[in-house]
Amino acid sequence: MRSMIKTIVLTTMLTMLSVWTYAQDWKLAKDEDGIKVYTRSMEGSKYKAYRGIVQIKATPEQIAQLQENATTSCAWLYRCQQLKVLKQQGREGWTYMRIEMPWPVTARDVVLHVTSEQLASGGFLRRLKGVPDYIPPVEGYIRVSSFDGTWQVTPKTADNVEVIYEAQSEPGGSVPSWLANSFVVDAPFNTLQRLRKTAESR
Template sequence: MYKTFSIFFYLLFQVTLAAGQGKWQLITEKQGTKVYSKEVANSKIKAIKAECVLNSSASQLVTLLMDVPVAEQWVFHTKSCVLVKIISPSELYYYSEVSLPWPLENRDFVARIRVTQDPVTKIITVDAPAVPGWVPVKKDLVRISHSVGLWIITPLDKEHVKLEYSLQVDPGGVLPAWLVNAFAAQGPLESFKAMKEHLLLPKYKNASLPFITN
């Protein structure tokens, strides 16, 4: 059950830069993925950052991140993930529920994904903070109201990118911060492993997006 806590807090699939104090401290490294944590101002829950190099083009990875329903298959402990509204090819809103073991209540949230690319450096950011509204608060679910994080995708060549993901979240409800912090490294490792497997699927392998320059 402790592992489940850690997975949940890292992988809510939201994304805006995690602001905090102190320096990033490496807490684990496995299968090419490094996971860091650091103290955050006015919060007992530490920010988390994970990074790795992927055998993927930028378009492949962004296509996977924008494929909302598929998050149920690779974002660990995601019970459901539903598209709410498409604003443009590079911006959308989605709703997701994250499962927690009994007797804890499941969490849910609405997030906005927005993709931008620097025309000079070609670095891509995928920003998806939790947002209010869009879906009514549901009985027996704790609504996540604050989550900030950011995917930073740096193309290395046509077939490789460096991926960095940072997150700081307030899960709401009653959950011990010491437990979240103690096991926070396990979630990123599980989901990054599943992400790598999904990127090999034909639907992503040859992906091309009009708003992304690989």
């Protein structure tokens, strides 16, 4: 019995330490207009992960509606050129997005497998996973080779939610370091800023 208790305590401590260490890896890169953006290095990749956090005067249902409308979403997603739903099956969806890039960098496109789940808090969690081979390559675009991200929406009051947008990707091809470094800050910041503006203007 004592051995079991020790094992449980040790496992709990190790889990807490792991979570604490992971949290400490995030470094604040921007704190402006009520939006905080953090970045962290990823082992085995030269591209950083990012996490953006903002509070929006809206309900989880309103945020969900804005995300599920492809036309509306493209208007507030950073550098979105085109967004369309390829397939929808219950809580699963497959979407295709074209991403504008500054000259002379070639534009990118990405295919995402999106899964959604309701949370006990009344909010929801969406997981985004890149599936680059889901459709054939498109001429004029470089396919994002890897993408992992989440959207977590948590209600704070009856009409206020916290939105956390987190992602890391391998853009494929060659991307200048200055663009890669700016993108991991600009993407979450501008996306959340535009999402908030869209949600609160309705």
